Amino acid sequence: MESKFEEILPVLISHGVEFILIGGGAAIAHGSARLTHDVDVVYARNTENLRRLIAALKPFQPYLRGAPAGLPFQWDERTLQGGLNFTLTTSLGDLDLLAEVAGGGSYEKLLPFSDEFEAFGTRCRIVNLETLIQLKRAAGRPKDSEAIGELQAILEERRLQEGET
């Protein structure tokens, strides 16, 4: 199922969820031309934020992606407290909620390496391009090689443009 950034992210933002967009969505924000199928965010683990996440996503039937139907999966504080990273399917599309990312750590650790951008009629926090490249490489997935190449090309083009101005 494809994910609708323009629907998922405003839902999180309107509920005051503290998160940073990473992955393919962040790549699009930085200029990538590649298609992505899910939304990846790193979220803050404080209790208040978990409650906001639960309230934000509850109407959209979050469920463990790829899990058999009918599991006793409850979208509540206890479930979120008991886990870290959740790969979810929702009625708005697939959403990966990550408490920690390889090489980047937690929301708090990643926060200084992110910026706020105007998007979806609001402000959205997105990991910066340099750090996104580092995270992609730290994930160590061979399938990311082409994406890393494109992100490095974007960085080079951006630096060229900045050098010209």
Add this chain to the structure above:
Amino acid sequence: MSDSKTTHCLPNLPPPDFVDPVIEAYKKDIDRTLIRENLKLTVAQRFEKYKHFRRFARELREAGQKARMRK
């Protein structure tokens, strides 16, 4: 156009412009004209463009499925 004001990166990882021969092999085939066009847009415009592209891809996929069903 640059959107990001930050230039710093995680100190515990190799720098973003670290040269990896495998990545370089992929990089040479990247269409930089697409990147240059995207860099002219704001972040909001990039997501809007992505939305249209995604819709286009979905319509193509559905058309392919219908064509296969007719066979």
